[in-house]
Amino acid sequence: MKKWIQCSLFTFILSMFLVSCAHQPTQDRAVAAQNSKSCWDSVKGEYQNYFDSVEKCIEKQSDK
């Protein structure tokens, strides 16, 4: 029983680690963070364009 708990924990932690690595390429992480930050900084409170700007930043974040 104890062995199963250990295996489950091992599987879970290793999976989480690998999932994180799979979706965050190390070399792009700093660039992605910088681009994403500047995109969010440029979002202005103009009512007609607010959600379009937000969507562009979300897409930018996702593309990296």
Next chain:
Amino acid sequence: MKTIIFAFLIAVILPNVSFALDAAVKGFIALDGLNYKKIQRTNDSLNIGIGVLDLKIFAEQDNMTAAIKLNIDGNLAIQNNLFEEAYATYRGFKNFKITLGKGVVKFQNLHWGVVANTYQDGGTILESENSIRKLSNKALLAIAYGNKGVGYTNTFTLWGDSSDVQYDEKGNVKYISNGSATSKFITAYETKAVPSFTTQKQLGLANKFELYRTQDWTFTTGQMYYKNKLQDKPTYAIDFGATLDSTVWEYWLDAIYGFTSKSPFESYTTFRKNEYFIQTGLQYHIDEYWSVLTNLEYLHVKDQAHTYTPFTLDGITYSADSKINKLGKTVVSSNYKLEIGAQYKLSKSSFITSGVLYERKLAALDGIKDLSSIKGVYNPNTEAFQLLSSISFWF
């Protein structure tokens, strides 16, 4: 040992069948702290409360984005009216975006004024007579190509209304009417909210081209076309716009010509309507916190009403209700609006705006000017002003 190998295999395989799913809730709220309104020939009023409240939920997974914008202030009794936007976007092909669902059809260069929205999105105290407005709540399929890196974006949209006129088993249009068993007065067509549209009944097309020049300028042009089965003539519009978005200056321009023709018993019906609209505005940032802004809009509409002839169907005589029958008369109206104000940035995502708005509406019925009342036209030959302070907050 078997267990260890099994656990290891699961751990290695699992990341390859997993997806990164992110969701975000974004909102825009404007609260009217002081909203003083005075319309000529009516009592002045002071309003305090919510000016704008919008909430949109985004979910993105790899190349797909889905978004739902809640229609918080809408009539939720109508089917599918809980959300005013619900769409999914696929970005799997380089520089292409394919969007499918319900939302806003883009062809204008829309921009909020100082303290009020544009005429294109209902921003008026005196009510405006324009039919060409922001195309929201539409079923749509949009294909966009380009981005700032390419230098331009072109968005082509195939769209339709999210409500359909109803027909009986014989193929006749269903009317909402009142009266006796042999004589009825029609007030409207019977319609039903639908989640999708069929090109057998209606077809809408739109295109928006955005050209990015230098770091700050964007030039736009858009076209819109719409026709449904009941309409004799199509509705169409052409738009030109420009936007400057720098850290010190912001400038916006939108100019539209539109022609509208609707079937006799549609809401806001018209036989023939020509309209011209121009909006221009400027915002100057004095420093990190303060800015001053101004906005000017002009709208000219020539609207000819339908002439209704009674007809008999299945032994019942139908005629138009007197509320919608304007006897083929022509109303020419002009609205103009001037806004001036100042804005103070409270934080990174909130500001307070104070400003004054002056609006005037001129209208003539079959060439007769200065009438204080025209059937079906709100506030003809009237002026109004508004003082407003509001707090806008977005997240």
